[in-house]
Amino acid sequence: MTIIDYKKGENKGALFIHDEKNYSACTAVESSKRFKTLRGAIAWLNARGYKEA
Template sequence: MAKTSGGVRSKSSSRGRVTDYHRGGDRGGIFMNGEKSYIATTASSSKTFKTHNGAERWLESFGYKRGKARR
């Protein structure tokens, strides 16, 4: 995992970048899906979005918070 300037853990792969989210013991995340869409996942569901901001708002509506980088 690489640290970003915003303090959020991200992982580069052939599919793109991952932003981690958490809610208690549950984990979620936002994945790049190609160049023009994002997939947000929770412990029980997932949804595709056109923007990263839309995916963030959806995760936050379930009470998920952005993950913190490990030091």
């Protein structure tokens, strides 16, 4: 598994790459969600104001 850190001000988030077509995006304050595409997970985090750290 690969973990990519994301930040929104002081709040932290992460993108988890489990394997092909299995991704999770998680935020410290809001929620988490599973995705089938990497692009979708990144878009979900960016829509909430999180940027790659």
